[in-house]
Amino acid sequence: MLKHLLDTPQRARIRDELKKAGDRLKNDPDGAITSARTLLETVCRFILDGLDQRYATDGDLPKIYSQVADALGLSAGKSTSDINKRFFGSVHTIIQAVGELRNRIGDAHGRSGAELHASQSQAELAVSLxxxxxxxxxxxxxxxxxxxxxxxxxxxxxxxxxxxxVWRLVDHARNAPKHLSSMDDEDGPEPALWLVGDAGIYLMSNGSPPILHDGEIVSVKNAAGYRRLCAYAKGCGPDDEVDDWWPIHTAIEGGDDFSRTLPVDLIRGPLEESESHIVVLASPSGTEVYSDTEWGERTGMVH
Incomplete structure (x- = not known):
């Protein structure tokens, strides 16, 4: 996992510091602890550089980590959850402890012969942390x-x-004998997908009888209490952290639950031209649908 995270040229310095810490473990516990602390500062600087944030270069590791924690939403002081407060507080303690250990028994400063040296177990723990x-x-x-x-x-x-x-939902909506109405169906229901925001953000068919998550098509009465087939937006599903997708939800409807009707005719064109996904651009003022190819050309981003 860590190898994958470091497999880019921009993260070569972090890879080098990690390797140096591991190499020093073999016969230089003091040096390994120093490298462990350097690794943490290198990661923090990399993140702040990536976020285009200025930071002090005075070697105060807890201070620079606090800036990272604030930027990434990992600050114990800003969390509303008791478990997150404890967890993020413990993370900060680990960062501080590694820095203090390096100051006391690392090899970054000159020392007298009477001062403590790191044990192998201390060095192993510091590098692992x-x-x-x-x-x-x-x-x-x-x-x-x-x-x-x-x-x-x-x-x-x-x-x-x-x-x-999305294709599965579109096929169901097109072939369903009836269609359910929503508040924004001014001219009566037509084959459509609903863009819904509640416990996640997803698309579902308005076709009736509905289709369940396992592909079974049942009567409206029999569907009560069963999970319907949905296509969740990337990163906005039931297994994703609410804090990660809630800003997206808020950008669409100010934090309120919502349901918008997207006619199948609006979706089919972009769907047929897409290679892997469609892109829905949503805001309080409206909704647009693009193929991934068109979106890439429009934004200059690789899809």
């Missing part, structure tokens, strides 16, 4: 960047839906 923290921070950073990419510069939400799931 630094490695785990590196993984934790890089995963959090990548998730933060991915979330930012789901909001356009003008604040509209960028929702991506896998075409396989």
């Amino acid at each position: 630094a490695e785990a923290m590196t993984k934790f921070l890089l995963v959090a950073f990548d998730a933060h960047v991915e979330s930012a990419h789901r909001l356009a510069p003008d604040g509209q939400a960028i929702l991506k839906f896998n075409i396989a799931g």
Whole structure:
């Protein structure tokens, strides 16, 4: 997992520091502890550089980590959950402890012969903690960047839906004998998908009888209490963290639950031209649908 996270040229310095810490473990416990602390500072600087934030270069590791934690939403002081407060507080304690250990028994400063030296077990723990923290921070950073990419510069939400799931819903909506109405069906119901925001953000067919998550088509009466087939927007599903997708939800309807009707005719063109997903651009003022190819050409982003 960590190897995958570091497999880019931009993260070569982090790879080098991690390797140096591991190499020093063999016969230089003091040096390994120093390298563990250097690894943590390198990761923090990398993240702040990536977020285009200025930071102090005075070597105060807890201070620079606090800036990272604030930027990534990992600050114990800003969390509303008791378990997150304790967890993020413990993370900060680990960062601080590794820094203090390096100051006391690392090899970064000159020492007298009477001073303590690191034991092998202390060095093993310090390097292991630094490695785990590196993984934790890089995963959090990548998730933060991915979330930012789901909001356009003008604040509209960028929702991506896998075409396989959308095609299945479109086929059901087109072939259903009846269609359910929603509040924005001014001319009566037509084959459509609903863009819904409640416990996640997803598309579902308005065809009746409905289709369940296992593909079974049942009567409206028999469907009560059963989960219907949905296509969730990338990163906005039931297994994703609410805090990660809630800003996307808020950008669409100010935090309120919502349901919007997207006629099948609006979706089919982009769907037929897509390679892997369609893109739905949504805001309080409206909804647009693009193929991934068209979206890539429009934004200059690789889809």
